[in-house]
Amino acid sequence: xxxxxxxxxEWMIACLMGAATLITFVAVLHRYGSGIPTLQPYLxxxxxxxxxxxxxxxxxxxxxFGAAYGVRTGIHVGVDVLINRLPDKTRGYFIVFGLLAGALxxxxxAVMGGDFVWNIxxxxxxxxxxxxxxxxxxxxxxxxxxxxxxxxxxxxxxxxRTGSLPKHDHGHVDGLEGDEMLDNLHPHDINRGGxx
Numbered sequence: 001x002x003x004x005x006x007x008x009x010e011w012m013i014a015c016l017m018g019a020a021t022l023i024t025f026v027a028v029l030h031r032y033g034s035g036i037p038t039l040q041p042y043l044x045x046x047x048x049x050x051x052x053x054x055x056x057x058x059x060x061x062x063x064x065f066g067a068a069y070g071v072r073t074g075i076h077v078g079v080d081v082l083i084n085r086l087p088d089k090t091r092g093y094f095i096v097f098g099l100l101a102g103a104l105x106x107x108x109x110a111v112m113g114g115d116f117v118w119n120i121x122x123x124x125x126x127x128x129x130x131x132x133x134x135x136x137x138x139x140x141x142x143x144x145x146x147x148x149x150x151x152x153x154x155x156x157x158x159x160x161r162t163g164s165l166p167k168h169d170h171g172h173v174d175g176l177e178g179d180e181m182l183d184n185l186h187p188h189d190i191n192r193g194g195x196x
Contacts, residue, residue, distance in 0.1 A: 016061050024051070026048070113142035117141070
């Protein structure tokens with residue numbers, strides 16, 4: 001079941017990013033094509049004023065779900081120089097505290113966002129250009145925050161059971177090489193003796 005959620009999350013992020021990129025590309029072509037005298041009669045009647053607004057909404061949704069993906073895969077940057085110098089047991093307590101604090105915060109944001117969406121759904125507010133219901137736009141807040149809260153709890157549970165955290169492999173970034181012992185961007189695992 002978690003594999004399905006993982007793939008759904010990745011596909012949603014990719015589709016939102018692809019749609020936003022495509023809409024932006026078409027809008028730019030339309031804008032510059034309208035300035036060409038031979039194309040102007042064909043493009044003048046096409047209204048793409050909604051493209052910028054939709055792109056912003058797509059990126060908001062993508063960012064909310066991308067943040068949850070970041071928690072799951074360990075790509076959020078956190079400077080933990082002090083945490084990594086603590087003894088294993090103490091470091092473990094701080095890591096669990098940090099993960100549970102993240103879950104609490106995103107859970108609160110999800111509940112408050114859900115309440116906000118519920119209240120705005122009972123109004124006639126619409127977006128300026130798309131005229132879409134605003135509750136649909138703001139639904140990204142409780143949906144993305146709920147998923148992020150779940151991901152914090154998932155990582156915390158996995159850390160309590162195994163002592164390991166999700167790691168983003170920095171070696172896959174071209175031109176970025178170095179001593180892994182100098183990696184102070186993430187708290188070190190407990191089960192490897194404090195090594196990244």
